[in-house]
Amino acid sequence: EGDVISKLPLRGQKILITAGPTYEAIDPVRFIGNHSSGKMGFEIAKAAAQLGAEVILVSGPTHEQVSHALVKVIPVTSAKDMYDAVHNHFESVNVAILSAAVADFRPKEVANQKIKKKSSTLTLELEKTKDILASLGEIKKTQYLVGFALETNNEIENAKEKLKRKNLNLIVLNSLNDKGAGFKSDTNKVTLIDDNEVITTFKLKSKAEVAIDLLNKIRSHIDA
Numbered sequence: 602e603g604d605v606i607s608k609l610p611l612r613g614q615k616i617l618i619t620a621g622p623t624y625e626a627i628d629p630v631r632f633i634g635n636h637s638s639g640k641m642g643f644e645i646a647k648a649a650a651q652l653g654a655e656v657i658l659v660s661g662p663t664h665e666q667v668s669h670a671l672v673k674v675i676p677v678t679s680a681k682d683m684y685d686a687v688h689n690h691f692e693s694v695n696v697a698i699l700s701a702a703v704a705d706f707r708p709k710e711v712a713n714q715k716i717k718k719k720s721s722t723l724t725l726e727l728e729k730t731k732d733i734l735a736s737l738g739e740i741k742k743t744q745y746l747v748g749f750a751l752e753t754n755n756e757i758e759n760a761k762e763k764l765k766r767k768n769l770n771l772i773v774l775n776s777l778n779d780k781g782a783g784f785k786s787d788t789n790k791v792t793l794i795d796d797n798e799v800i801t802t803f804k805l806k807s808k809a810e811v812a813i814d815l816l817n818k819i820r821s822h823i824d825a
C-alpha cells in the first residue's frame with residue numbers, strides 16, 4: 602500500500618495548466634497567432650496525471666493530444682476565452698501552471714466581413730489583452746502559482762521582476778539563447794526561480810523531462 606502511494610505523490614492535488622498559443626480574430630477568416638506548439642503544457646499535464654494529480658488543461662489551438670482519465674482538456678481560441686476558462690476553475694485548484702503563449706495584443710475591432718484588399722496598405726489597431734497570470738496573482742489565496750518567462754536579454758533579472766510583479770511562487774525561465782530550446786522544439790533549457798530567489802538551472806532536456814523537474818520542484822514547495 603505504501604508503495605502505491607509513493608508512486609502517486611501528487612494524488613489529491615488539483616492542478617490547472619494553460620498551454621499553446623491564442624488566436625486573436627482580425628476578421629471571419631484571419632487571426633493573429635504565434636508559433637507555440639503547446640508541447641510544454643501538455644507534457645506537464647501528462648506528467649502531473651501520471652503522478653496522480655487531477656488536471657484541468659486549458660489549451661489554445663494545438664495538434665497536441667492527451668488521453669488520461671485524470672486530465673480534462675478545455676479547448677479555447679482567444680486570450681479572452683482562456684481568461685474566462687481559467688477563472689472558472691482557479692478557485693477549485695491547489696496549483697496553477699500558466700505555460701500558454703497568450704497574445705499580448707488583439708485587434709481592437711474585429712471586422713464582420715472579410716477584409717478586402719482594395720487599398721495598398723492596411724493598418725490594424727491593437728489593444729492589450731488581460732494578463733491572465735497577473736490576474737491570478739491578484740486573487741490567489743493558498744494556490745501555488747507558477748508562471749513562465751520568455752526572455753532574450755537580462756534573462757534572470759527580467760524573470761525575477763515578473764515573479765514579483767505578478768505575485769508568483771515560481772517562475773520558469775525559458776532560455777531562447779540555446780539551440781534546441783523553445784517554441785517548436787521537443788527540448789527546453791529552463792531555469793527555475795522561486796519566491797525566495799532560489800535559482801535552479803537545468804541542462805537542455807526533453808520537454809517531458811523538464812515537466813518532471815518542474816513538478817518535483819513544485820512538490821517540494823507544497824509538501825505533497
Ligand code: CTP
Nearest residue numbers: 699700701703730731732733734748749750751
Ligand atoms: N501571460 C498570461 N496572459 C497574458 C500574457 C502572458 O497569462 N495576456 C502569462 C504567460 O502564460 C506566462 C507569463 O505570463 O506564464 C509570462 O509571459 P511573457 O510573454 O514571458 O511575459 P509578459 O508578461 O507577457 O511580458 P512581455 O511579453 O512584455 O515580456
Ligand code: CA
Nearest residue numbers: 702703704705
Ligand atoms: Ca508576452
